[in-house]
Amino acid sequence: MGESIGNHPRFNILGPLEGWDEETRLRLGGAIQERILGTLLLEPGKVLTVSRLVEAAWEEDPPATAMHQVRKAVADLRRRIPDGAAVIVTDGPGYRVAVSDGQLDLTDFSTGVREAKAAAAEGRTAEAAELLRSALALWRGPVLAGAGGPVIEAAAAALEERRLTAAEQLCELRLALGESAELVVDLRGLVSQYPLRETLRCQLMLALYRSGRQAEALEEYGKVRELLVEELGIDPGPQLTKVYEGILRESPELAAPAVAAPAPAPAPPASAPAEPPCTLPYDLSDFTGRDKELAQLLACRAETAGQRTRVVAIDGMGGSGKTALAVRAAHRLASDYPDGQLHIDLRGFTSGEQPVTAGTALDSLLRSLGIPGERIPDDAEARSALWRATLANKRLLLLLDNTVDAAEIRPLLPASPGCLVLITSRARLVDLDGAEWISIGLMPPEESGRLIAETLGEQRVEAEPEAAAELAQLCGHLPLALRIATARLRNRPRWTLQYLVTRLQDETRRLDELSAGERSVAATLRLSYQVMDEDCRTAFRVLALYPGTALDVHSAAALTGTDTRDAEDLLEFMLDMHLLQQPEIGLYGFHDLVRSFAHSLRSPDTERDDASAYVRLLDYYVLGTNAACSVLFAGRREHDPGFVPHPAELPLLDDARLARTWFAREHAGLLGAVSAADRMRLDRHVVHLTRNFIFALYESGRFNDFKAVGHVSVGAARRIGDPVLLGVALSNVGIACTRLGNFCEGVEVTEEGLELAVRRGDRYTEAHCEGTLGLLKLLLGRLPEAVVHLERAVALEREVGAKRQEAESLSVLSTVFTEWGRYQEAVETGRRAVALNREVGNRHHESGALVDVAFGYAGLGEGERALDVLTQARELYDPDAGAEELALLLALSAEVTYRLGQEERSARDAEQALELIHSTAVPIRQAKTENILGALQRRRLAYDAAMELHSSAYRIASAINYRAEEAHALYGMAEAAQGLGDKDAALRHRAAAIELFDAMGLPAHRRNR
Incomplete structure (x- = not known):
């Protein structure tokens, strides 16, 4: 039954979903509630966004109210589950389930498997077998009884693989304990379910042979050989063949081992934390040799515990097996690092590609640990700090593969004691202090x-x-x-x-x-x-032109000029030839040495074919990004590319989730494609591919990449000599500058774009440039100029019918009025922005416009109305949007609720706002949020905390010339210093603040926001 433990409910998902409160089975509600709870229980402790739960609850075509229904379902589950609010916890953009020891059969299963692995490694075979037997007994059927859509099915498939692996391990342990005849029945049942599983068939043959049934064992080999040839077109693997040959020879190696004495009773099970991340590559089943080096690596188990982060680097020539050795050692050491085992390929020696930077590597590693993308800073130094803070008090194994530069990996090294870092490199990195090196050469003949x-x-x-x-x-x-x-x-x-x-x-x-x-x-x-035949040779060469790390069948079809089915056949053939690798199902990649070899095949004779292949890939990317943008950013202005792209088969991109996933997977390929098109002077491809790509870069918060490709697009547009395209490109660079704090540069490029648009009569681009200049002038504290630009933008956008852009300009204008102290105008302008966003269905921007309205009401002293508007904004907030927007909303809410006497809620909102804003990398939002929270701390007379917040806001704002927030920060520092009794500092900061306020033309009553 699986009763609850103490006063805590228990849940079972390894079979039909069950919830128990002591001996009473919980009624969990309907199918939607069960799918949401089941999805949360599949990843205990992990925050799942509301959109993820929508995807799990509805297999397809979720209703328009799906996100609201998810929240209602969560509220209903909390009522049905004892202490439900503590079990299903609201966390940032979504929910997570909090269960402790003995509350979930999945964590009990994971704990049992992990403890069994440790017991087996220490030679406690009988104990390991008993632990696995108990863990497998928790399974009552398919995960969640097979109910659920693709999200649950994918997780269930992974768990089923873990169950089957555990069953194989149990059979192996029972064989080691001398069992044979009693195993045959169990193994026949498993083999009938999984007839192509060679490990199970091998174990069955061994059990039959040890039971004196040699003929039946040999018959099993004949059956599986015939099945493998018929189903997969392959022969049995080396392990199965080895057992077959041993049976034929009656090899003494196959005899049953002597039965060992019973192992002591297992210790009480340890706590069952959420499953730690493991991104290690597959460990070669036929790994051979390197005994000495492997022993050196495994010695880290005894010497690392609790002391320090140990760094062990493996160097040797390309192809010498460095990665295979490191992966084998990492898998063998995994149980000693219970908080995770992570792998990243730094691509240090990949021909035609730049090595992975520390910032990019940290982005990947943080995401592997479950850190949401919106919480990962853009700055590499900030990412490194977040990485080390996340690893505090953890024991984690990190494999940095294919390294070239010590400077790039230093930010990746954990600071916590007890971690282990394995590094592979072709050359010894002599400037990597503190590293221990293992050099490997050619294999000995034996x-x-x-x-x-x-x-x-x-x-x-x-x-x-x-x-x-x-x-x-x-x-x-x-x-x-x-x-x-x-x-x-x-x-x-x-x-x-x-x-x-x-x-x-x-x-x-x-x-x-x-x-x-x-x-x-x-x-x-x-x-x-x-x-290979000539067609395969050509395909091999052109596939190596792919600029990313792993290509799919659609990219391959574009490069080879075939359809996706033929492309997949080519990829699979080359995979069989070991010319390609498969990092995951559906993706294919070149080993760096193989890619280097393929590039060496290029010559003047292949230039035409190679150029045609690259143009097809760029055409595919133009079509693919355009299709994805049409789904994600409906209503955007279309531009004629000036060329007819080669027709290409596109992946399924008909909903927002698929489009975002495609953009994320193709990120590296798209960056490389833009660079390659620029080198090849395919300028129209550059401009139109970049224009599509930057929409996704903006949404995902990759502003440095946004700006970089924007500048490439500007150069291409200049070469084309098309002022319309150049104006668009310049305006886009200006937008990137607003997010990165490069305001002066942004004004310069946007004014050039505006001049071109006016000269050509391009009213749409003119409006866009005017709006961007308005935002930039606001940030620079040039408020009268900002109003002029924004009012022009609104008029032009209304003229050309660009309602989405008009709403954005109105929102910025509302912010200017609030900054200026013209609160009633701020409210009225913000209301117009809300109405337009609602009309075009832009819920995210509607939420932002409501926050602008709330700022106006707060300035008017109408706290209740401000709080009502903020509540509406919070309901519309998109969990997939940047955390900085929610942080600003919560900061204002904390200020408003404090004035209304709701001090408990105010403190809660302020704490969450501070946590969110420190996880982002948008300086303009961070400075403003910290100033609002600093002012709140002054109201509370917490002058130390206020000084810390205003000082941080000042450092950020002054670094990017964000004059308004720089002035507010200085004024706040003056007030905080006054409260702390430091009169000199108060006078100094106040004088600097007044000078800035006067330069901006702000009235006195706006100085103490």
Whole structure:
């Protein structure tokens, strides 16, 4: 039944969803409530946004009121569950479920599996088996009884894989404990469910053999071999073949082990935290050799605990197996680092690409730890600080792969004791202080022989031992070369080892290269390349032009000029040839050495084909980004690109979630494509691809990338000589400058764009530039000029019917009026913006406009009306929007509620606003929010806290010339200093503030906001 523990409810999801309050089963409501609760329980402790819960609750076509219904369902669940508000917790943009030890069968299962792994590693086999048996007994059927849409189904599939892996591990432990006949029935049941699972079939053969049923064991091999050939077109793997051959020879190695004494009773189960993140690559099942180096790495287990972050770096030539060794060690050490095991490829030696920067790497790592994108700062130093703070008191294993620069990885190193960092690099980074180094060279001959036998099968090696030894020598004892050679032999079962050796010997020039360091890898790759037909060779070369890290079938189809089905066949063929890797299902990537080899194939003879391939990719990106933007940013102005893109098959991009996911996955590819198009002087592609891309960059808060590609677009538009396109590009750079605090630069580029628009009579771009200049002049404290620009923008936008843009200009104008102390005008202008946003269906901007109205009411002293408007704004707030907008809303709410005497709510809103604003990287919002909260602390007479907030706001505002907030910060610092008794500082800060206020033309009553 799964009763609750003490006074806490218990939930079961490994089967039909159940909730229990002691012996009473909870009534959880209808299907929507159950799907929401089930989704939260699948990721205990993790914050899930409301939009994510909408996706889980409705398989497709959610109603317009879906987000409201989710909130109602959560409220209903809280009423039905004892102490429900403590179980389902509101956290930032969404909800998370908080369960402790013994409250959820999923965490109990994870704990049991983890403890069993640790027990097995320490030789407590019987205890490990009992722990796994107990963990598997928690399963009552399919996860959540198979109910739910794609979100739940995807999570359920992953959990089912974990259950099956645990079942395999239990069978392995039972075999190790001497069981055989009693295992046969259980294994036959599992094999019937999963007939292609070679591990289970191998265990069944072994159990039958040890039970004296040799013929049945051999019969099982025949069955699985026939099934594999029929279903997948492959032969049984090395492990299964090895057991089969051992049974034929009646090898003593297959005999049952002596039964060990019973292990002591297992200790009480430890607490069951949420499943830690693990992004380690797949550990090669046939990893062979490197015994000495692996032992050195595994020694970190004993020596690292509780002392310091240990940094161990592995260096060696390309293709020597550094990554495989590091991944094997990381998997073996994983149980010692219970807070997670993370991997990131820094792409230090990837031809044609820049290494991953520290900032980009930190972005990826923080997201792996569950930090929402909107909380990740843009600044690399701030990201590093957040990374180290997140790792405080944690034990985590970090694998930094393919490193080139010590300076770029220093910000990634944890400061907490007890973490382990593994680094791989082709060259020793001598300036990485404190690192321990393990150098690996070519494999010893005996290890090369073992690798060939493991990957090819002992039977074929024993038939030609001399040829196997010569093959290892010809491959330079380099793991990459050995694996490619044996893969060819596996795919050519009629080839002999000697036949392949003879082919290698015929390549006289290549044999010389094969023993010449890194070029030996190129020679081995060239051998695989030459066995392909001409179409595959061309495809291999042009696929390497892809500028990102992992391409899908649509990008591949564009590059190769085929449809997606043929592209997938090509990708899968090259995957089989080990010329491509598969980081995840549906994505394909080149190892850096393979990419280097492919690039070496380019020549003057291939230039035309290569250029055509890249143009097709750029055309695909133009079409794809345009389709995604049409979904995400409906109503935007369309521009004729001036060229007809090559037709391309696009992925499914018909809803906002799919479009955002595509933009996020293609981020690196799009950045690379813009750069490549710029190098190739494909200027119209640059301009139109960039225009689409920056919409997504703006929404996702990647303002540095926004500005960078914006400048590239400006250069391309200048070369084209099209003033309309140049005006648009310049205006976009100006928008980026407003978010990054580059106000003077923003004014300069936007004024140039305005001049071009006026000269050409482009009223739409003219309006956009006027609005941008209004915002920039506001930020610079030039309020009268800001009003002139914004009123022009509003008039022009009304003239051309750009209602969405008109609403944005009205919102900024409302802010100017509030800053100036013209509160009634601020309210009226803000109300016009609200109405327009509501008319065009822009809920996010409607929420922002309501906040502008609330600022006006607060200035008029109408607190109740301000609070009512803020409540409406909070209901409309989009959880996927930037946290800085919610922070500003909450800061104003804290101020208003304090004035209304609601001190408890005020303190709560202020605390949440401060937490949110410190997780963002939008300086203009951070400065304003901190000044509002500083003023609130002064009202509370908390002058130390007020001084800290105003000082921070001053540092931010003065660095970017944000004059209004710089003045408010100085005035707040003066008031705080006065309260602290520091009269000199108070006089100094007040004088500086008054000087700024006078320069801005602000009246005296606006100085103490």
